[in-house]
Amino acid sequence: MSPDMNITDPAYVAARAELDLLWARGTAFLGSRVAILGGAMSWVSERNLVSAISNAGGFGVIACGAMGPALLEAEIAATKALTDKPFGVNLITMHPKLDDLIKVCVAAGVTHVVLAGGVPSGSAMRALKDGGAKVIGFAPALVLGKRLMKLGADALVIEGSEAGGHIGPVSLTVLAQEVLPHLxxxxxxxxxxxxxxDAILGLLEMGAAGAQLGTRFAASTESVAHARFKQAFVRASARDALPSVQLDERFPVIPVRGLVNDGTKRFLVHQAETLRRFQSGELTKEAAQLDIEHFWAGSLRRAVVDGDIEGGSVMAGQSVGMVTSIQPIAEILEELVGQAVQALMRRQPQGAGTGLPQRVDAASPQAA
Structure with missing residues (x-):
C-alpha cells in the first residue's frame, strides 16, 4: 500500500469494499481475508512460508512434492502449530503413494487439497471429498476444466506459461479469455x-475468484530459500526466466521455467552429447531419454537449500522482474491489495466520497 494512502478516506473505503466484493467468492471458498493463494513450490512452500501467508490474510499451500506420508503428516502438524488460519496441501497426482497422502490429509483435517500434475482419478477425488476436503484442480485448457468439473472439483486454478517451474503452453492472457467466460x-x-x-484486479473483473502467486513469495523474508536464491530473484529481469529448451522431438523435455544460468547452458550441451551417443548406437532410445531426464535430478534442492544458483535449477516465473527487494509476506499482500484499490480509486469521479464537487465531463448529460 502506498504510504500516502488514507484507509479512512471514503474513496478508499469504497474502493476496498468493491475489491472485497469482486473476490468475495474466492475468500468465501478459501476462508481467508484476501483471495490470494501461495503457489506450491517444492523446498520453499513449507511450514514457515505457508503459515506466514495464512497469518497475513492469504491462503498458504504446502508443497508435498516427493514427501512420503510420514513427512507430510509432520509438516501439516508443524504448520498448524504456527497458524490457526486455513491452509491447504498440494499433492502430485503421479505420486506413487497418493492414496496414503490423501489419508494423511483427511486424518489431519486439511480443508483444501490441490491436485496437480495431471487429471486425478475418480477414486482420489471421492476419497478427498468424502473426507470433507475441498478439491482444487489445475486446468491448462477449457476442455480439462470441464472434465475436472465433472469429476467433482470444487475450484480450479488456471496457470499460464508465464509461471515458474513446470508450465503449460498457453499464456494466462489467452487462458483467461478461453476459460473465465465459460466456466x-x-x-x-x-x-x-x-x-x-492492479493486474489481479483486471482478472477479477473478467470473472476470476482470486489469484495464485509463487515467485514473489519465494523471495520473501519468511521464505526458507537460501539467501543467494532470493538475491538471484532481486537481480533478475523478466527476460531471464526462460523455459527449458528441447533439442530433439524424439527426446521430449518437460518445459520448466527458471533463471538462465550455467546449468541451463550445460543442459543443452548434455542433450547434444546424449543425442550423439544415441545416433552412434552407444545408447538405446530409452537409456538416452533417462540420461536427459536425470540431468536435473536434485537440482532444485541444490538451488533452494544449498544456494547453488549457477548449477542448480532456479525456478522462477516471469514476474521475477517485479521482485525488487526481500519483503515480509504481510507487506507483499498489503502492497498487492493497495495497488488494486488504487486502480479502483482512479476510476472514481473527482471528489467522489470526499464531499468535494465531482468533475463533470463536457460530453456528459450532467454538463448540459
Missing amino acids: RDLPIFVAGGLGRG
Missing part, C-alpha cells in the same frame, strides 16, 4: 506471471 459454476483462481494487484 462460471465454480471459483477459478488465476496464476502465472502475476506480481501486481
Whole structure:
C-alpha cells in the first residue's frame, strides 16, 4: 500500500469494499481475508512460508512434492502449530503413494487439497471429498476444466506459461479469455506471471475468484530459500526466466521455467552429447531419454537449500522482474491489495466520497 494512502478516506473505503466484493467468492471458498493463494513450490512452500501467508490474510499451500506420508503428516502438524488460519496441501497426482497422502490429509483435517500434475482419478477425488476436503484442480485448457468439473472439483486454478517451474503452453492472457467466460459454476483462481494487484484486479473483473502467486513469495523474508536464491530473484529481469529448451522431438523435455544460468547452458550441451551417443548406437532410445531426464535430478534442492544458483535449477516465473527487494509476506499482500484499490480509486469521479464537487465531463448529460 502506498504510504500516502488514507484507509479512512471514503474513496478508499469504497474502493476496498468493491475489491472485497469482486473476490468475495474466492475468500468465501478459501476462508481467508484476501483471495490470494501461495503457489506450491517444492523446498520453499513449507511450514514457515505457508503459515506466514495464512497469518497475513492469504491462503498458504504446502508443497508435498516427493514427501512420503510420514513427512507430510509432520509438516501439516508443524504448520498448524504456527497458524490457526486455513491452509491447504498440494499433492502430485503421479505420486506413487497418493492414496496414503490423501489419508494423511483427511486424518489431519486439511480443508483444501490441490491436485496437480495431471487429471486425478475418480477414486482420489471421492476419497478427498468424502473426507470433507475441498478439491482444487489445475486446468491448462477449457476442455480439462470441464472434465475436472465433472469429476467433482470444487475450484480450479488456471496457470499460464508465464509461471515458474513446470508450465503449460498457453499464456494466462489467452487462458483467461478461453476459460473465465465459460466456466462460471465454480471459483477459478488465476496464476502465472502475476506480481501486481492492479493486474489481479483486471482478472477479477473478467470473472476470476482470486489469484495464485509463487515467485514473489519465494523471495520473501519468511521464505526458507537460501539467501543467494532470493538475491538471484532481486537481480533478475523478466527476460531471464526462460523455459527449458528441447533439442530433439524424439527426446521430449518437460518445459520448466527458471533463471538462465550455467546449468541451463550445460543442459543443452548434455542433450547434444546424449543425442550423439544415441545416433552412434552407444545408447538405446530409452537409456538416452533417462540420461536427459536425470540431468536435473536434485537440482532444485541444490538451488533452494544449498544456494547453488549457477548449477542448480532456479525456478522462477516471469514476474521475477517485479521482485525488487526481500519483503515480509504481510507487506507483499498489503502492497498487492493497495495497488488494486488504487486502480479502483482512479476510476472514481473527482471528489467522489470526499464531499468535494465531482468533475463533470463536457460530453456528459450532467454538463448540459
